[in-house]
Amino acid sequence: MPELPDVEGFRRVLAEHAGKRIEDVVVHDAQVLRGVSAQRLRKSLTGQRFEPPRRLGKWLIAPVGGRPETLVLHFGMTGSLSTGPPHRHDRVVFRMAGGELRYRDMRKLQGLRLLGESGLEELLAGTGPDALEVPKGRFRELLPARRQLKGALTDQAVLSGLGNLLADEILWRAKLNPRTPAGELSPAEVDRLHARMRSTLRTAVRAGRVPPRASWLTGHRDEPSGACPRCGTALRHGRTGGRGTVWCPRCQPG
DNA sequence: CGGACTCCCTGGCAGC
DNA sequence: TGCTGCCAGGGAGTCC
Numbered sequence: 143m144p145e146l147p148d149v150e151g152f153r154r155v156l157a158e159h160a161g162k163r164i165e166d167v168v169v170h171d172a173q174v175l176r177g178v179s180a181q182r183l184r185k186s187l188t189g190q191r192f193e194p195p196r197r198l199g200k201w202l203i204a205p206v207g208g209r210p211e212t213l214v215l216h217f218g219m220t221g222s223l224s225t226g227p228p229h230r231h232d233r234v235v236f237r238m239a240g241g242e243l244r245y246r247d248m249r250k251l252q253g254l255r256l257l258g259e260s261g262l263e264e265l266l267a268g269t270g271p272d273a274l275e276v277p278k279g280r281f282r283e284l285l286p287a288r289r290q291l292k293g294a295l296t297d298q299a300v301l302s303g304l305g306n307l308l309a310d311e312i313l314w315r316a317k318l319n320p321r322t323p324a325g326e327l328s329p330a331e332v333d334r335l336h337a338r339m340r341s342t343l344r345t346a347v348r349a350g351r352v353p354p355r356a357s358w359l360t361g362h363r364d365e366p367s368g369a370c371p372r373c374g375t376a377l378r379h380g381r382t383g384g385r386g387t388v389w390c391p392r393c394q395p396g
Numbered sequence: 397c398g399g400a401c402t403c404c405c406t407g408g409c410a411g412c
Numbered sequence: 413t414g415c416t417g418c419c420a421g422g423g424a425g426t427c428c
Contacts, residue, residue: 143421173405200422203398219421221408249405251422289398298423306421384401385421 144217146200146273147346148304152215152223153197156204159238160192166237172232174245174253183256186211187236197271199302200263212262217253233278273303274343287325291335292382294324303343306385307352307360312339313368313389314359319396320387363388 144152164187169180171381186209195204202223215223220231225241234254236243245254257265271280284301285294294300304312313320316338318331327335344351346359352360359377362368363386368377370390380387 143428145422216422218405247405248407249421251405286398293399296422324422381400383399 143217143307144200144221145305145308145352146197146343147308147349148222148349148351149197149202149303151199151350152217153195153202154193155223155225155312156192156202157237158202158241159240160194162191162239164188164190164192164236164238167258168235169233170235171233173250176253176255177261178254178256179281183234183254186199186292187213198266198269199239199298200305201302203262203270210258212257214247214255214256214257214262214265218247218253220249220251221245221247221252233349234363241261246335256323270297270299270301273301273339274303274347276336278333278336282332283337285324285327285332287298287323289324290382291318291322291324291327292320292387296383296385304339304394307363308342308346309331309387310388311352311359312342314372314394315342316374317393319394320382320389322396334364359388 167184169175169183169189172180175183187206190209191207193205193207195202197203204213206213224244224246226244229244229246229249231246232244233250234245234248270284286300292309292313293311296306297305310320316335318335321337353357354361357371359371362371362377369375370377370393373390373392375390375392377388378391
């Protein structure tokens, strides 16, 4: 499921098409359009060009040259942006001078927005710093003391880009229990969490996704009796904030 | 305030 | 074989 590393990959796909003329926008399923009609989207984009896109957390932000509007994409759980062959879950297709760009999303939990200046400002104001970019000093300050660690990491208003799987992976690497109140961490533990978050994200961004490696926790979370890739202890499964949570009781006591 | 819960949405799968 | 119901989780919203 798309988290920060996947969205960074989609950003690169879109970046390759920046500056090319948008010939047409074909909306196959208007259910993914949020606050914009198919007609307005088409009118606003056709004949224009995307400026170089940026990413904040899981948001992909593409200003439209020649217009005061910005296309903002979110990929929910099952979304993607690609130039590959057509697929039945392609919801919106951008016909560009250099090929077709496909917004694909099976479950339609999120979608596309076309925001003006104030709408974009509002969106960005409600989104915390990017998990890949946030410096150590800022990271120390932003974790709300009275919250469970995992809930804080996955709250996009606190820190943006981490989803359920990456949060578990990072906490496992930092050897911290998901339910630990953030305020109970020592300064050294906060620094370790920041360091593990950065290294995990850097590796995943290079791969364009969370890599399917046996040495990562993520690959073992769906195994009924999965073992910790580090110490072999049986992994524990629970729920945090309504989401499945996997951790090693030996590496991550608490 | 924070945490638990529900809802949206679809496809895959277990169980009958 | 085919039905039903549950599960996955990003994010918004509600309730306590």
